[in-house]
Amino acid sequence: MCGIVAYIGKKDAYEIVVKGLKRLEYRGYDSAGVALLTDGNLNLYKKQGKVANLEEFTKDKDKSGRVGIGHTRWATHGEPNDVNAHPHMSNNGEIALIHNGIIENYDSIKRELLTKGYTFQSETDTEVLTILVEDIKKNTNGTYAESLRLALQQVVGAYAIVMISKENPRQLIAARKSSPLVVGIGKDGDFFCASDATPIVEYTKKVVYLDDEEIAVLDLDDGLKLYSIDDVQKTPYIQELEIKLESLEKGGYDHFMLKEIHEQPRSITDCFRGRLNAEEAWVSLGGIKEYEQKMIDAKRIIMIACGTSWHAALVGEYLFEDLARINVEVEYASEFRYRNPIINEDDIVIAISQSGETADTLAALELAKSKGATILGICNVVGSSISRITDAGSYTHAGPEIGVASTKAFTAQVTVLTLMALSLAKKKGSISDTKFRTMLSELEIIPQKVQEILDINDKIKTISAEYKDATNALYLGRGSSFPVALEGALKLKEISYIHAEGYPAAEMKHGPIALIDEEMPVFVIATQGPSYEKVVSNIQEVKARKGKLIAIVTEGDEQVKEIADHVIEIPEADEHLIPLLATIPFQLLSYHIAVMRNCNVDQPRNLAKSVTVE
Numbered sequence: 081m082c083g084i085v086a087y088i089g090k091k092d093a094y095e096i097v098v099k100g101l102k103r104l105e106y107r108g109y110d111s112a113g114v115a116l117l118t119d120g121n122l123n124l125y126k127k128q129g130k131v132a133n134l135e136e137f138t139k140d141k142d143k144s145g146r147v148g149i150g151h152t153r154w155a156t157h158g159e160p161n162d163v164n165a166h167p168h169m170s171n172n173g174e175i176a177l178i179h180n181g182i183i184e185n186y187d188s189i190k191r192e193l194l195t196k197g198y199t200f201q202s203e204t205d206t207e208v209l210t211i212l213v214e215d216i217k218k219n220t221n222g223t224y225a226e227s228l229r230l231a232l233q234q235v236v237g238a239y240a241i242v243m244i245s246k247e248n249p250r251q252l253i254a255a256r257k258s259s260p261l262v263v264g265i266g267k268d269g270d271f272f273c274a275s276d277a278t279p280i281v282e283y284t285k286k287v288v289y290l291d292d293e294e295i296a297v298l299d300l301d302d303g304l305k306l307y308s309i310d311d312v313q314k315t316p317y318i319q320e321l322e323i324k325l326e327s328l329e330k331g332g333y334d335h336f337m338l339k340e341i342h343e344q345p346r347s348i349t350d351c352f353r354g355r356l357n358a359e360e361a362w363v364s365l366g367g368i369k370e371y372e373q374k375m376i377d378a379k380r381i382i383m384i385a386c387g388t389s390w391h392a393a394l395v396g397e398y399l400f401e402d403l404a405r406i407n408v409e410v411e412y413a414s415e416f417r418y419r420n421p422i423i424n425e426d427d428i429v430i431a432i433s434q435s436g437e438t439a440d441t442l443a444a445l446e447l448a449k450s451k452g453a454t455i456l457g458i459c460n461v462v463g464s465s466i467s468r469i470t471d472a473g474s475y476t477h478a479g480p481e482i483g484v485a486s487t488k489a490f491t492a493q494v495t496v497l498t499l500m501a502l503s504l505a506k507k508k509g510s511i512s513d514t515k516f517r518t519m520l521s522e523l524e525i526i527p528q529k530v531q532e533i534l535d536i537n538d539k540i541k542t543i544s545a546e547y548k549d550a551t552n553a554l555y556l557g558r559g560s561s562f563p564v565a566l567e568g569a570l571k572l573k574e575i576s577y578i579h580a581e582g583y584p585a586a587e588m589k590h591g592p593i594a595l596i597d598e599e600m601p602v603f604v605i606a607t608q609g610p611s612y613e614k615v616v617s618n619i620q621e622v623k624a625r626k627g628k629l630i631a632i633v634t635e636g637d638e639q640v641k642e643i644a645d646h647v648i649e650i651p652e653a654d655e656h657l658i659p660l661l662a663t664i665p666f667q668l669l670s671y672h673i674a675v676m677r678n679c680n681v682d683q684p685r686n687l688a689k690s691v692t693v694e
């Protein structure tokens with residue numbers, strides 16, 4: 081939530097900052113703004129809406145300067161308008177600051193600053209912080225860097241901050257706590273800062289991920305200096321980025337979401353590359369190897385996540401329980417962290433998160449850690465906060481996911497969970513050799529099967545056209561297809577704004593069946609497997625009430641074809657692998673329906689990709 085970018089060096093800051101903001105726009109698009117230092121002036125430009133509005137607004141403005149900060153906002157405090165947009169300036173016009181996060185005690189600080197005569201233009205917590213820095217500087221007569229450090233000792237909450245000052249135009253000051261911040265070390269002695277590495281990668285591969293309560297001073301004369309909030313100097317750990325620039329572009333697709341849906345044969349392959357060999361019958365997740373016995377011995381494993389990642393966790397529960405016979409509980413991170421949960425030292429908590437930055441998931445993990453549990457992570461973003469605080473984990477290797485609606489990250493999470501379940505099952509002896517080998521071979525060819533589904537995109541598009549004007553939709557599935565139904569419903573509602581609900585197919589008769597009439601599309605996963613006949617009965621119940629039925633079936637199915645309004649055939653696969661296939665038609669259906677309704681597919685309203693506020 082909220083994207084921040086900053087540059088200092090010999091290049092034109094505006095271009096770098098605005099290009100970076102476009103890459104970070106998935107983190108929020110309520111407003112955008114930049115501040116540029118040039119010849120002793122601090123020029124500030126802010127505009128409600130997308131970065132494109134800001135560009136239009138700055139067309140005829142002075143955009144010169146080699147030092148700049150920029151922000152794209154997902155509003156928390158104050159409505160999205162020009163005034164509340166970042167950067168924010170101090171009353172004396174000396175400093176400008178951008179912030180991602182929430183200052184929880186901003187109200188009391190603001191009241192005190194008001195008594196001292198300071199004035200506020202916006203309703204934001206960020207302006208309060210900016211003016212607090214100004215006030216501390218006035219009282220202590222120290223530097224602005226020092227004043228920011230002291231200010232951060234007073235604030236409660238989360239922040240990733242970059243600040244510039246007229247006093248020292250050769251310096252950027254950055255700090256973080258619970259919101260991500262990466263520093264890029266340029267080739268010409270220049271520096272970059274951003275919420276993630278995507279705005280930086282085209283200039284440098286050398287980065288430092290700031291840790292909580294660290295302050296970085298990026299000085300053109302003095303280089304990079306890192307301090308703790310208590311003023312202890314630290315040694316920066318410089319890492320090499322692995323992201324490829326092409327992965328940040330649309331590559332000829334109309335939307336990132338469509339590109340990411342089509343990337344899945346490759347992203348699933350990337351996910352199991354080097355971790356699975358069907359011929360030699362082994363599976364190995366290096367990252368968690370030394371924790372496997374502990375996982376097998378654990379009385380329970382708790383999987384925590386939010387949104388789509390929570391749906392992946394539900395699939396994981398089926399896989400772990402059925403294949404490895406390990407007890408799994410799946411929890412919404414936001415509920416878990418506030419419920420005073422019982423956590424024991426022999427518990428294993430696995431956090432699943434694409435971004436690795438979701439505030440609730442991070443806080444839930446920290447809680448589990450404080451109670452002595454072993455904490456593991458399944459993340460997509462390398463170097464993210466969750467991947468850094470966990471004892472161990474496995475990356476999903478899906479590549480950057482830019483579309484706000486998660487697609488390839490979900491299938492990659494499910495792939496990692498499948499590999500984990502298989503590895504644990506093998507080690508524990510809860511799976512027969514034959515079944516193990518069959519599943520490995522089947523998993524290896526899943527990418528081809530995903531491709532076969534992508535090849536019927538035109539058919540799915542035609543079906544989508546029939547339901548583009550629906551106001552409600554139901555998604556039904558049983559077993560591990562139930563989370564797929566939940567995920568299908570979430571995809572539809574978040575990008576097309578059609579109200580949709582996912583249910584276990586058998587639960588329908590306990591309430592939702594009352595909603596079914598001839599207007600109601602019902603999407604059902606009715607693939608071959610142990611619960612096929614039961615699902616067919618549920619389908620009959622829908623048809624008996626004249627609901628419109630769209631069924632995902634196994635290739636060659638005849639029975640459901642007779643009853644359903646539309647069938648989408650997917651290749652046959654082991655029941656444990658069906659989630660990886662059945663989710664693809666739902667992604668495509670949601671995508672096409674949203675496009676037909678003229679919705680902004682990649683940046684749906686009110687959403688942001690990385691939810692770093694609770």
Ligand code: F6R
Pocket residue numbers: 386387388389390432433434435436437438441484485486487570574689690691
């Ligand atoms: C939905 C979606 C969200 C995320 C959720 C968790 O398409 O993307 O529901 O899954 O915000 O995000 P991560 O996985 O980054 O923790």
